[in-house]
Amino acid sequence: MSNYEFVDPQKLVHRAIGQLKKASAEVSPERREEIEQTIKQAEEMLAIARSKGAKEMGFRIHDCKYPAPLMLWDERRQAHICEHCGHTRQKPVAVRVRPGTWPRSRGGGDGTGWMGN
Numbered sequence: 572m573s574n575y576e577f578v579d580p581q582k583l584v585h586r587a588i589g590q591l592k593k594a595s596a597e598v599s600p601e602r603r604e605e606i607e608q609t610i611k612q613a614e615e616m617l618a619i620a621r622s623k624g625a626k627e628m629g630f631r632i633h634d635c636k637y638p639a640p641l642m643l644w645d646e647r648r649q650a651h652i653c654e655h656c657g658h659t660r661q662k663p664v665a666v667r668v669r670p671g672t673w674p675r676s677r678g679g680g681d682g683t684g685w686m687g688n
């Protein structure tokens with residue numbers, strides 16, 4: 572297991588981008604703009620890959636921007652917080668189907684439904 576295993580994916584991405592930017596600084600000024608453009612594209616790809624991967628792993632994502640940032644669990648606030656805009660989503664309360672709602676929504680055959688009377 573590599574040490575990277577314990578690093579936040581976002582930090583890994585930043586680190587990778589940082590390396591690329593460092594490398595681009597070595598490039599001659601004429602070519603730098605082109606390289607920086609490439610890095611920008613790579614950055615976007617990584618962000619999309621991260622967002623997709625996170626979604627597949629069951630993470631919550633927020634659609635406030637593209638690629639979608641993650642909604643990360645905040646133990647202290649007991650809520651999912653969007654890492655980009657700070658949007659908070661409280662822990663969902665278990666939804667229970669109220670007795671009575673279900674048979675009626677099926678059109679009711681017991682005389683009390685919409686066909687009743």
Ligand SMILES: [Zn+2]
Nearest residue numbers: 633635653656
């Ligand atoms: Zn957001």
